[in-house]
Amino acid sequence: MNIKIKYGLIVLTISIFALIGFIGLGFYTMEIEDQYGDYQELFYKVESNDIIINKSNLNYGVIEKSWKRINIKQRSIDSTDLYQFIKDDYSVGNFEIYRPLNRIDISNANYSDLENLIKNNRLKLIFKR
Incomplete structure (x- = not known):
């Protein structure tokens, strides 16, 4: 050839x-x-094991990210999609996403424990709405 x-x-x-x-x-x-939708920038910022806190209803969970979805794992519920977690009575609530600076186990933590971690600068703020 x-x-x-x-x-x-x-x-x-x-x-x-x-x-x-x-x-x-x-x-x-x-x-x-x-x-x-509007939270697509959030998809690219978060990582697995980040902590999300819904300020509207004081729920929190750990983010489990796959290559197409963001799921939230809570103590009471096995896994929920991001939109189901941040909605409060069909309106999007205020939420914050933190990244632990060290390895932290929050499986037995409550909301006040998370507030103490934030005050002690053991969690880094990634996203706030």
Whole structure:
């Protein structure tokens, strides 16, 4: 085969894979936007094991993040989606997300324990609404 045909096929193959990757990335970001809407920036900021506190109803939980979803694990409920956690009577409440600076077990903690951790600067504020 001619060297120009080989280079042409290589460039064509790379271009096709780049186009497929670009379209796939577009669909991925579109799905995140459809799921979280105004909170899509939150999806990219949070990490697993961050702590979310709903100030409206004083609930808290640990964030478990997959590549497409943010789930909140609480003591009373196994796992809830982010929107179900932050809603309070069909209106979005005030919530804050903190990242522990050290490894912290909050499985037996209550709300006042979390407030003490915040006052002692053992939790770093990531997001506030």
